Amino acid sequence: MNFEAIKSIYAFEMARTRRTMLQSIVSPVITTSLYFIVFGAAIGSRMQEVNGVSYGAFIAPGLIMLTLLNQCIGNGSFGIYFPKFTGTIYELLSSPISMIEIVIGYVGAAATKGLIVGTIILVTAAFFVDISIKHPFMMVLFFVLTAVSFSLFGFMIGIWAKDFEQLNLFPMLIVPPLVFLGGSFYSIDMLPPFWQTVSHFNPVLYLVSGFRWSFYEIADVNPVVSLLTVLGFLVVCLSITAWIFKTGYKLKN
Amino acid sequence: MAPIVSIRNLTKSYASGFKALKGVDLDIEQGEILALLGPNGAGKTTMISIICGIVTPSDGTVTVGGHDILTDYRKTRSIIGLVPQELTLDAFETVYNTVAFSRGLHGCAPNPALIERILKDLSLYDKKDTMLRHLSGGMRRRVLIAKALSYEPKVLFLDEPTAGVDVSLRKDMWQLVERLRANGVTIILTTHYIEEAEEIADRIGVINHGRILLVEDKKALMAKLGRKQMTVELAEPITAVPDALSPYGLTLSDEGTRLTYEFDSSGERTGISSLLSALSQCGLRVKDISTEQSSLEDIFVELVGEGK
CATH class of the missing domain: 3.30.70.1560 (Alpha-L RNA-binding motif)
Structure with a gap:
């Protein structure tokens, strides 16, 4: 194991986060605070409780997931896309490092950053609504597994993307509908039966539901199924990443 | 002594059908300076890229320091330094950090004293905290060299090191090459400046259309064909x-x-x-x-x- 290399990549990526503090930390916190003011305080006060939880508190786990997904995909993809774009990838390819080390460095940094932002939002949320965490261990497990698997997913997008348009395709066009329609702001039993069925094909539903269960013990799907979904997604991402490095897909000629 | 770099039947074909290398055989001796001359598109950069791990060969073998570049890549890549032709650097890093980053990637523990010396040798020390995007072309070239030297490679590839570089930097670079050679570093440089090869190389290889046309001691070559x-x-x-x-x-x-x-x-x-x-x-x-x-x-x- 080339630990110095992992450390270097990780430190390099975290340094990039520090340089772009406004964009990486402050901006998601402001956006989420706005959600809590509008949905939690203003509209939420006139909404019914959902399964015994106030509406503002009900949406908190979904909002954390929304930010976590976007942060992890964004950072994971940008970290590896940028060296490809500038050409500095030559250095990674000509260094004595293996695929596993590259992935640990980049994905580790992207996940760390996602977790930092997610935690800040959780703390922010606690200022606006009553948060309770009934299963802290499960909550952390969902939090970390989601961060790692979506950072890995972002890493794959970064390798696949040919240009900035493709790079932004997932965080801007695909993730928001999945999150919004994945029960972040409602329980899917509020939907007509047809849309309930459709929702079960949305992987984000399982994430949000499992994560919310660890807070309030209310869930749209069985938390075990949620956990298995996250693990399954992680395995799929790992396999694709392994294939990318084995074949040199879009990295090497 | 066994050659430090040994290339056998190295071939590279691209999916488009273009053959960049058509069976190259070449031995590079430890401690020598080999200049590879050839026009644009001759296959110089492709050959270097394969040895360094950036391009996958289609056929053939390469060993560096007795280790195969594919099966034993950790060993070969730790002793190879590469200064690429393009001035590819991160825009927002500082000079010092990017050089230290290269050292880390190659698995070496931090060594601020060494990096300081390299930066001083390359007249970069007063720019160590400058962001890379604020550097001139010549300075960026120096940074690329500093990065490649940061982990003290035994074999150094300089891909067109003096392309677009002014006379004083070119002289500096030649002196640097001499110093490195004195420390036992093997240097392979590609160039289309003949003057450069004539000035600093021990041996000269001529490559064109993906084939090595000849490799010869510089003096013998001049005498033979002169x-x-x-x-x-x-x-x-x-x-x-x-x-x-x-x-x-x-x-x-x-x-x-x-x-x-x-x-x-x-x-x-x-x-x-x-x-x-x-x-x-x-x-x-x-x-x-x-x-x-x-x-x-x-x-x-x-x-x-x-x-x-």
Whole structure:
């Protein structure tokens, strides 16, 4: 194991986060605070409780997931896309490092950053609504597994993307509908039966539901199924990443 | 001693069908400076990229320090330094950090004293906290070299190190190459500046259309292929070369005042004395005589021309 290399990549990526503090930390916190003011305080006060939880508190786990997904995909993809774009990838390819080390460095940094932002939002949320965490261990497990698997997913997008348009395709066009329609702001039993069925094909539903269960013990799907979904997604991402490095897909000629 | 880099039947074909390398065989000895000459698209960069791990070979083997570049890549890549042709650097990193980053990637523990020395050697130390995007082209080139030296490689590839570089930096770089060689570093540089190869290389390889045309000791190459030329300035112009001089294959130029004679300086008989006496027998008065040796450039143009 080339630990110095992992450390270097990780430190390099975290340094990039520090340089772009406004964009990486402050901006998601402001956006989420706005959600809590509008949905939690203003509209939420006139909404019914959902399964015994106030509406503002009900949406908190979904909002954390929304930010976590976007942060992890964004950072994971940008970290590896940028060296490809500038050409500095030559250095990674000509260094004595293996695929596993590259992935640990980049994905580790992207996940760390996602977790930092997610935690800040959780703390922010606690200022606006009553948060309770009934299963802290499960909550952390969902939090970390989601961060790692979506950072890995972002890493794959970064390798696949040919240009900035493709790079932004997932965080801007695909993730928001999945999150919004994945029960972040409602329980899917509020939907007509047809849309309930459709929702079960949305992987984000399982994430949000499992994560919310660890807070309030209310869930749209069985938390075990949620956990298995996250693990399954992680395995799929790992396999694709392994294939990318084995074949040199879009990295090497 | 076994060669430090050994290349056998190295082949690279792209999906488009283009063959960048067509079976290259080359041995590079430890501690030497090898210059690879060749026009654009000859395959120089492809060859280097394969050895460094950036491009996957289609066929053939390469060993560096006795280790295979594919199966033992950790060992080979830790002793190889690469200064790429393009000035590819991160825009927002500082000079010091990017150099330290390279050292880390190669698995070496931080060594601020070493990095400080490298930066001073390359006149970069006062810029160590400058962001890379604020550097000039020449400075960026120095940073790329500093990055490659940060982990003290044993084999250093310089891909067109002096392309677009001013004279003073070029001289600095040649001195640096000399210093590295003194420390036992093997250096492979590609260039299309013949002058550069002539100045610093021990051996010269000529590559074109994906094949090595020759690899030869620089002095031997110059002697072997070096043709000499004698120019005779005549006191009075003539309209044609006299018949008595036809065996010498002279060419007449400059309105009949200049005769040019080509000869092989390594041959036993150069024919100069007989030509001179033949000239006076023809009644031609000689004003001046000069001889010059063809440069590596002429040799190169000749070889590459033949390769077509």
